[in-house]
Amino acid sequence: MEIIHERPSQRLHYRVTAPMRVAMGAQSFDAVDWGLGGCRIAGAFRDLPEMGSCHTLLCTLPFQGFNITLQAEAEVVRLDEAGGEVAFRFVQLGEREAALMQHFVEDLVRGKMTDVADTIVRIDTPVTPVPTKPDPNPVEALPVRRWPLRQIVMTLFYVALGAAVFGYVGVYAFATLFRLEVESAVVTADRSTVTAPVAGRIVDLPQRTGALVTAGSLLAVLENTDRQDTLRRAKSELASTRAELAERQALVQEERRRAEGYALVAKNNVRQAESQLAGLALAKENASLKLDRVRALAAKGLILTDEVETAELSLKSVDSDLARKQIHIQELKELIDGGNSIRLFTGNAFAGRLAEMEARVARLKTEEDYQQRLVEDLGARETEQEVLAPTDGRLISVEVARGNAVKQGAPLLVFEETGAEEIRAFLTQEEVLQVRRGSKASLYVPTENRWMSAEVMEIDRTAGFVDEVTETHRFRSPDGRSAQVTLRPAEGDLPSSGTPVTVYFERHRNNLVFRTLQQLTRGL
Numbered sequence: 197m198e199i200i201h202e203r204p205s206q207r208l209h210y211r212v213t214a215p216m217r218v219a220m221g222a223q224s225f226d227a228v229d230w231g232l233g234g235c236r237i238a239g240a241f242r243d244l245p246e247m248g249s250c251h252t253l254l255c256t257l258p259f260q261g262f263n264i265t266l267q268a269e270a271e272v273v274r275l276d277e278a279g280g281e282v283a284f285r286f287v288q289l290g291e292r293e294a295a296l297m298q299h300f301v302e303d304l305v306r307g308k309m310t311d312v313a314d315t316i317v318r319i320d321t322p323v324t325p326v327p328t329k330p331d332p333n334p335v336e337a338l339p340v341r342r343w344p345l346r347q348i349v350m351t352l353f354y355v356a357l358g359a360a361v362f363g364y365v366g367v368y369a370f371a372t373l374f375r376l377e378v379e380s381a382v383v384t385a386d387r388s389t390v391t392a393p394v395a396g397r398i399v400d401l402p403q404r405t406g407a408l409v410t411a412g413s414l415l416a417v418l419e420n421t422d423r424q425d426t427l428r429r430a431k432s433e434l435a436s437t438r439a440e441l442a443e444r445q446a447l448v449q450e451e452r453r454r455a456e457g458y459a460l461v462a463k464n465n466v467r468q469a470e471s472q473l474a475g476l477a478l479a480k481e482n483a484s485l486k487l488d489r490v491r492a493l494a495a496k497g498l499i500l501t502d503e504v505e506t507a508e509l510s511l512k513s514v515d516s517d518l519a520r521k522q523i524h525i526q527e528l529k530e531l532i533d534g535g536n537s538i539r540l541f542t543g544n545a546f547a548g549r550l551a552e553m554e555a556r557v558a559r560l561k562t563e564e565d566y567q568q569r570l571v572e573d574l575g576a577r578e579t580e581q582e583v584l585a586p587t588d589g590r591l592i593s594v595e596v597a598r599g600n601a602v603k604q605g606a607p608l609l610v611f612e613e614t615g616a617e618e619i620r621a622f623l624t625q626e627e628v629l630q631v632r633r634g635s636k637a638s639l640y641v642p643t644e645n646r647w648m649s650a651e652v653m654e655i656d657r658t659a660g661f662v663d664e665v666t667e668t669h670r671f672r673s674p675d676g677r678s679a680q681v682t683l684r685p686a687e688g689d690l691p692s693s694g695t696p697v698t699v700y701f702e703r704h705r706n707n708l709v710f711r712t713l714q715q716l717t718r719g720l
Contacts (some may be wrong), residue, residue, distance in 0.1 A: 198719060210301050219254040220245075230255070232297055234285040241280060245272050253284065257300065266293040281393040313465060333381045376630055376701040380677055381621035381639075385693040390609040392418060392602045394581050401598055408614065416583040416596075416608055427571065434567040448557055449549045470524045475519040483511040589613040590692065617690040619683040621649060621699045628657050628679035630703050637683055638700040641691060648690075652701070654682040 216227040218237050225239040235255070245251060250271050259263045267290075274283035288298075400417040458480060492508040493499045591611040595600060619639065625632070633655055639648040660678025683699065 212301055215258055215301075217256040217258075219256070220251055225677040227255075228281065231301065232286070232289075234273070234283065236274075236281060237282045238279065238281040241282070241389050243280060244275065244277060244280075250287065251284070251537075252275065257297075264296065266297065268293060292338060302405050322675045374703050376627060377702040378621045378627065378699045378701065379696075380623075380625055381619055381683075381697040381699045383619050383690050383693050383695045383697060385612050385614065385617045388586075389607045390415060390583060392604055392606045392608055392700050393583065394418060395602065395604045397601045398433060398580060398596050398598050398608075399580060401594060401596075403591050403594075403609075405591055405594055407591045408590060410591060411585055411587050413585040414582060415585055415591070415611075418581045418583065418602070430567060430571045434571055435563065437560060437564050437567055441564055443555065444553060444560055448550065448553045451553050454550075466525060466529060471519055473521045473525060474520065476514060476521055480511070480514045480518055483507070483514045486540055487511050516702045558702055583608065585611065587613050588615055613690075614694060617693060618653070619685075619690070621681045621697075622660075622677035623679045623681060624675055624677055625657065625679060628655060630680065630705065631655060631681055631701050632704050635702045635704070636686075637702065638684070639685070641695065642698065642699070643695055644691060648688050649686045650683040650699070651686055651717065652681060653684050655683075656680045 198595045209228045211404070214227045216230050218225050218227050218234065218235060220237075223239075223242065225237040226239050228236045230315070235253075248271065250269060253268050253270050255266045255268060266287045271287050272282060272286035273285045274281075343694045389447075396418040398416065399419050402414055402416075409415070409686035487504075487507040487510075490499065490504050494501060494504045551585060580661070590612045592612050594609055595607045602608065635652050635674050637650045637652060639650050640646075641648065659680035660676065681701075
């Protein structure tokens with residue numbers, strides 16, 4: 197008889213080939229064999245797992261009409277790429293899953309199969325162990341004078357717990373009945389837009405957004421381009437006036453030289469006219485003598501009457517020329533006596549405008565003096581315009597950048613005054629009826645974990661009814677927070693604007709019962 201010695205099996209658990217479906221991700225396989233230590237599957241893998249990688253397996257056991265699914269974390273311990281087999285080792289298996297699989301394997305190996313429902317019930321039923329040793333400290337053996345500390349501690353605990361619960365309920369009921377909590381409140385402050393006082397270019401913006409500034413602090417520096425343009429125009433007009441004045445003065449000098457010539461010509465004209473006047477006087481005398489002779493001859497009948505009329509006409513013509521020449525000589529003498537205003541009569545018009553030119557020069561000198569003073573005044577002024585903070589406040593936003601050109605009245609900065617902050621709470625129409633003007637309120641600032649007291653200053657029930665565009669009233673839903681209440685702190689400083697605040701108002705009931713109780717209380 198030949199004895200064959202085989203190596204002992206290294207397996208810790210039984211391996212069975214009972215049907216079991218293993219799902220790994222989106223793929224499902226039939227197990228070749230399995231046990232409490234792991235399982236081996238084979239099939240058409242899309243991608244074979246890597247050696248040593250961990251996976252979550254869903255193992256399904258069909259047993260007596262039930263499908264029992266167990267979840268286990270498994271590690272790849274063996275890989276057969278040619279045969280498409282992968283061996284897993286369970287690294288994490290729950291107690292319930294391990295007990296169920298062990299019961300299944302043991303019954304399968306022994307050939308004893310029980311109802312699976314009874315198996316699951318027995319596995320899931322908790323069993324409280326009963327001690328078999330006697331109590332070393334029985335109650336009968338305890339001394340009579342021992343204090344029941346546990347009972348006292350539990351009693352005090354429940355008393356404290358009950359007091360806390362009833363105290364909380366009482367405070368909550370009081371706050372609900374006599375206090376109105378509004379979380380839709382915020383700290384606000386008046387904001388104003390600082391505009392450019394003049395048209396110019398931004399030279400400097402020393403303050404940054406969010407900076408706190410005091411009254412009179414420098415906010416912006418502008419270069420006054422209008423003043424520079426005005427100065428350039430004034431200098432240009434002054435130069436033009438000076439050029440015209442120099443031209444007029446040259447013309448006046450020339451006109452004065454002409455006036456001297458006019459005076460000399462006028463004197464020569466007077467002498468010529470006087471010499472002509474003597475000739476006209478002789479011609480008048482000759483014409484008069486001729487008229488006497490013609491009249492004598494006509495009286496004797498030696499000549500015709502027409503010759504007498506011709507002689508009379510000749511005398512009148514010479515007499516008229518003599519009178520005109522005398523008047524001309526008188527005019528020339530008056531022009532000569534006029535001094536600088538001497539003009540020469542050319543027969544059609546007077547030549548020479550010295551007086552007019554001198555008046556023009558005097559006017560240009562006056563304009564020159566005025567424009568000179570204007571240029572000096574504009575040159576003495578500062579070309580840079582400073583914009584100062586009107587009050588203590590905070591810079592909200594800067595609307596321009598350094599180097600930008602702005603017009604007069606254009607917005608530069610948005611400035612918010614500090615020290616005059618107030619709280620604005622937004623309430624519904626039902627809530628605002630329970631608030632009274634002048635009543636006290638408590639403020640809680642969540643960002644600072646701080647409590648403050650305040651007073652109701654203004655109540656505006658229709659603040660949310662006004663349309664911002666048309667400035668007319670319109671309907672709002674009753675549950676909308678269309679009412680606005682303004683509060684001011686009784687003490688302490690408020691945080692910066694935009695900080696959320698929770699307000700606790702004194703609730704004033706408006707129903708019939710509370711009003712009747714108030715009337716009865718006042719009557720008593």
